[in-house]
Amino acid sequence: MATTIAPVSGSPSKTSQSPPHGTYLSEFLHTHPQIQFIRYQWVDLSGILRARCLPNSHALKLACTDQPLRCGPITLQALADNSVMPNLSRSGVHELHPDWSSLRTLGPGGNTAYATVMCSIVEKLPQNGNRPDPTVCPRTALREVLDVALHRWGIRFLVGFEVELVILRDNKSKTNGDHQFVPLCSGPGHYSVASMRGPSFQYLDECVSELMGAGVEIHDFHVEGTTGQFEISLVPQTPMAAIDELVRVHDIVKTTVGGHGYIATMVPRLSSLQQGNGEHIHISLSPTNHEESFLAGILNYLPGICAVTMPYAQSYARVGKLEAGEWADWGTENRDVAVRKIESGHWEIRCADASANMYLALATILASGLLGVRHQHPLVLPDVSLVSGSENANSDDVTTKLPKTLEDALQLLQESLPQLNEILRSDILSHYVALKQVESRRMAQLVREEMDRLMVTLF
DSSP, X not given: OOOOOOOOXXXXXXXXXXXXXXXXXHHHHHHOTTOOEEEEEEEOTTSOEEEEEEEHHHHHHHHHTTOOEEEOTTTTTBOTTSOXXXXXXXXXXXXXXXXXXXOEEOOTTSOTTEEEEEEEEEEEOGGGXXXXXXXXXXXXXXXXXXXXXXXXXXXXXEEEEEEEEEEEEEOTTOOTTOOSEEESOXXXXXXXXXXXXXXXXXXXXXXXXXXXXXXXXXXXXXXXXXXXXXXXEEOOBOHHHHHHHHHHHHHHHHHHXXXXXXXXXXXXXXXXXXXXXXXXXXXXXXXXXXXXXXXXXXXXXXHHHHHHHSOSGGGGGGOBTTTTBSBSOEEETOTTSSEEEEETTEEEEOSOOTTSOHHXXXXXXXXXXXXXXXXXXXXXXXXXXXXXXXXXXXOTTOOOBOOSSHHHHHHHHXXXXXXXXXXXXXXXXXXHHHHHHHHHHHHTTSOHHXXXXXXXXXX
């Protein structure tokens, strides 16, 4: 939990003119002659990484002519249980527009024939006159929020992530009452070197080596919990690059561990795990003169934000001290609260996990903070570390609890939409709420083993 983000200064470095897409891809393929296929990737509203694979020749043809990859209008309408939204239109097209700056390999030990590129989605439906609609895309929503922050207030951000995970074995010989998935090993936890001698740590070590070989910058990695939980902290980057890399980290870690017959999972909670996995978000803004109103905006909308940062029923088992927090509060270097302040203009959002679509989650968090800046909200909630130590519930000033269920969080998010849309300037959160309401009802019909297997497979 030690990711450090220095205050942001200056502008991200850019070349005066980006090379044509075809040239960019051609140079990449020349440098990586082993690559045969390009995986066009996106993260849907359920937080699921999806992809279509193209031979190099087709990807180059599209890149050289600046054409998107055309798909059926299902890219953002599929649900976690493999069903689709009701009344899904069978007419129309979703275009995948690759961001070639995100083009990366899958690392030295992964499938070396593949590279990946993250895509934005543009929808064209006959009932809307085939008008291009980019507002359905979470990645586009984040880009728009970042543009608003920069051009209206001159605010820039850096973002870092802490990836918590457990390595599991599939308990195929289980009898009645046994858990389906169990940790490969356990140990004392809490940075303990004794836990580093267990069999799981060798796979974590291999994962970190794979990530570094793939160009991922690691801040540190360590033993976290007593149930074989580990954490990998990533070096902060600009928001889009940070999330693009996070997607890649998840993929490489799960692929590396899966190659040994085990499962790396970042799910927020399983029935066999006493401790949940979070994916804490570090946010740093510059300049810091708006930091109090920015934090006030986040705290004001935090209960509803949880519907996006903790998007499954299992996520709410983490609501409590030392995990997601219990209240919509903040404290300096306080890990009992939802928002930990680390230094001026730098916070850790603890009520988040790996099942979230991080593009949409960060867009929602930043939009709420920018609402505070826009309306100059005063920071009325006290630093609970100063008021009452970790016993933040004793402060009369902190009166709003985090929701205990996804349904409650979705209701709170829906109530906040008119305000959040002032910054987001799209209906993407309305689409998100509608999808999650349908999906959560369907997921609730699954028995425990079906739910656990699905969540472990996806996240």
